Amino acid sequence: MSEFVKGLEGIVAAQTEMSYIDGEKGVLEYVGIPIGELSAKSTFEETVFLLWNKRLPTRSELDEFTSELRQRYELPAGMEQRVTSLPTNAEPMHVLRTMVSALGMHDAQPNEIELDRARRKCLNVLGHAPTIVAYFDRYRRGLPLIHPDRSLSFAENFLYMLNGEKPTATMARAFDICMILHADHGLNNSTFAARVIISTLSDVYSALTGAVGSLRGPLHGGANEGVMKMLNEIPSVADVESHVMGKLERKDKIMGFGHRVYKAKDPRASDLQGLAEQLAKDTGNEDLYAKSHAIEQIMEREVAAKGIYPNVDFYSATTYHCIGLKLDLFTPMFALSRIGGWSGHIIEQLDGNRLFRPKAEYIGAHNAPYTPIDQR
Ligand code: CMC
Secondary structure (H helix, E strand, O other): OOOOOHHHOOOOOOOOOOEEEEOOOOEEEEOOEEHHHHHHHOOHHHHHHHHHHOOOOOHHHHHHHHHHHHOOOOOOOOHHHHHOOOOOOOOHHHHHHHHHHHHHHHOOOOOOOOHHHHHHHHHHHHHHHHHHHHHHHHHHOOOOOOOOOOOOOHHHHHHHHHHOOOOOHHHHHHHHHHHHHHOOOOOOHHHHHHHHHHOOOOOHHHHHHHHHHHHOOOOOOOHHHHHHHHHHHOOOHHHHHHHHHHHHHOOOOOOOEOOOOOOOOOHHHHHHHHHHHHHHHHOOOHHHHHHHHHHHHHHHHHHHHHOOOEOHHHHHHHHHHHHOOOHHHHHHHHHHHHHHHHHHHHHHHHOOOOOOOOOOOOOOOOOOOOOOHHHO
């Protein structure tokens, strides 16, 4: 009889060559390359190529991959109309989930899962998703849509479509770094969801739709919005101590802290901290960074002994705010990047598939009587 492990904690349920995590030492590598190297030297496009191919591209391979991605910035015919007929008060994560699903209806052969075909469908979603989010945001604000510009990188183009003007090099690079840092992370919940769905030999759109749904939860990608809400609730740095201590006394979770795998500071949080500090200075949001830093110091004093440290969501909140993103776009940003990682896992799963079908331990009654309805 196999042992029941709640939350599958510590269970190895897949093999991957994409990312390696040492939670005790706070190490994250993509295909063996330390995350800090990639965030300092790579681009999101190159990082996705790395994750999908398990090696860095040559110049011409990168150019070709980038060009294929840029060809997918424009939405298929009919999709723009779908996005602009949604309720304007819909949450962007619900919009993204529904529209990723809808993309399957705009593909003449949505169910193809041969590796090269599946890969092309992943590229479709990776290219289309930023346009979906930017179009929806402008539509709900009553602004004219800004069509994508294929001369721009993934990061530049998204910010351009959102704001109607080309981002500064600093903003575009900051956003690109966020995309690199969020691209993959072992068998996290949404990646597991994608792998579980594709393991039935369903289709890429279904697997990515399920993954978006998983990511929005506050214990997963939704935590970055929770961090920002908490920062907004705290009037000033002087109020941080009482606010955090109050939460800890009530046994409330502090969003952006703790991780199922890391028992040290998440290396992505360290990278984002530097970025958040710089952007906060550049954009006059020093107070936001100061509050975040004060929270981290209190958490270090109070709960570090339990292995609770900042995770990727903690400083990404300040970073996204300084880039000018609205609160409910924070989790969609995580998704735009993670589509790269989910896709790599879908391809890995298809390449050597085994249906996921664990068992449940039955803990109910046996031989129970069937009582007729009028006697219950
Ligand atoms: N604030 C305060 N205490 C915490 C926190 C936190 N954020 N996280 C864990 N703890 C405490 C928890 O109360 C428990 O204490 P005790 O043993 O005294 O009851 C202990 O640490 C173990 O916590 P757990 O919830 O059993 O641990 P887990 O492995 O299930 O939790 C987690 C992982 C991410 C769900 C949890 O840390 C959490 O809810 N964090 C806040 C949400 C968050 O930031 N999520 C983003 C995760 S990283 C990005 C991603 O993967 O999406």
